[in-house]
Amino acid sequence: MKERTVGLETFMRPPAPYGLEIIESCVKCPHREERLFCNLPEAGIKRLAEITSSATYPRGATLFVEGQALRGVFILCNGQVKLSTTSADGKTLILRIAEPGEVLGLPATVTGKPYELTADVVEPSQANFISRAEFLGFLREHGDAALRVAQQLGETYHSAIVEMRNIGLSHSASKKLARFLLELSPRETNGKDGIRVKLTLTHEEIAQMIGASRETVTRMFADFKKKQILEVKGSTLIIKNKAKLASIARE
Amino acid sequence: MKERTVGLETFMRPPAPYGLEIIESCVKCPHREERLFCNLPEAGIKRLAEITSSATYPRGATLFVEGQALRGVFILCNGQVKLSTTSADGKTLILRIAEPGEVLGLPATVTGKPYELTADVVEPSQANFISRAEFLGFLREHGDAALRVAQQLGETYHSAIVEMRNIGLSHSASKKLARFLLELSPRETNGKDGIRVKLTLTHEEIAQMIGASRETVTRMFADFKKKQILEVKGSTLIIKNKAKLASIARE
DNA sequence: CAACCGCTGTGACCGGTATCACCACATCGA
DNA sequence: TCGATGTGGTGATACCGGTCACAGCGGTTG
16 A cells, blocks of 8 residues: 545644554454455455555645546545535535445446545544556456445435435424434434534534524524423433434424 | 236236246337346346336335335336325425336345335336346346446436525525426426426425425425426416526525 | 316415624634 | 644524425326
């Protein structure tokens, strides 16, 4: 694996022993089965390691920008990356926050079109980069990997559909916010007084995720607090009444 | 190729000489390069023909239903199929109208999840069916086909994103309708008085495509007519002032 | 033919939300 | 220390568009 500078504000990671690291990180990876290429035959993993370059990114760095000429895929090792798209009049829609293990820029890379989204780092991240040419070559050599890629794409598509239904069909901001909060489950832990969720997004960003204005998000939060559904302590959110939240989300 | 009964209201097509038809229809296919598997090596096509079964469907037939256990993919040969999704409270969102050459049920088939959409026939259609097991087997044997599948998925995803941006970011119904009309280009022909588009959808269906109510669609149409942008003659729509329509779509 | 159905066309009403304008804090760097 | 900047919180207002109600208007069907 080679080190590589990416974009403008990129910090370098100390060099790693050649070829070993991706395998190693694979073995250590907590959600190993979810990772795209981890259970390939040995030779495949080795080849993959050769064409991969790794880099770390600080908060605020940008992996790629919507419409930008395509370079390749980024495999997110850790951290969080915000995927968004912007309309002509400057409004932004955040599609989702990518978690470790996800492969970013995959649709663009396989189709050869420009990136369809913008990827911004929200939590300091480490990502492995593979250029398009090498990635496609790899897929051609390893048929099962191609199939695995297709599966990833299918799942991404599926979640896009779900997202779409949520945004397109419910014009009520409270519903959308409730649904959004309920879908934070990957980040949740149980506390004595309810489910605790770490939520680093600003109201503005939440608004962009559910297709509403910043002010209404603020108001909805106030409303939910008044109704004893939520509580906010710093950057952690406590869901005190999940059932009620769910009922708001439903109807 | 074997014939196969699908669903409830299926009409049978006369049997075809074994193995030949898909190749034949491929050769005849007007958008050959767009079709997924047409330029595979001979052996691949032959194998594909063996596992394919064909059927024709009348208007109103249903290929598959959202949430339904997955059976396999449908390759649309001709006709039009409406792809939609429904929310808990019964509202429907139409994602797009599939055109010949498209592969339906692909994301679900590769991921193994239930169908994520409902597919209804709007224009009498012929489709080739391949069961999941056989399809996956085929992909495993033919690595390049898997890659091609990934590309299709990537493109479908891309169009979903575009759709999403349109619906999620513009809360103005006029914008959304204008944009929708401008995207009808595949069906358009030029007339002396403007661009003529064949549009068989009802106002209700258009409403479901752009995330609005039936009445507002009717009103917007009236408005556009008054502004000399549109004209409607039966099921053909004449866009008299595309520039104006585009400017509405933009801002 | 009447009866019925699905589609289009309108009017009236009203609620949710975007928008604007402003304030109150924090945090941060000069 | 003092602005500058980003964020949360709130009120007032306008207005878009959803919803309801109903009326015409081809079709189709018995």
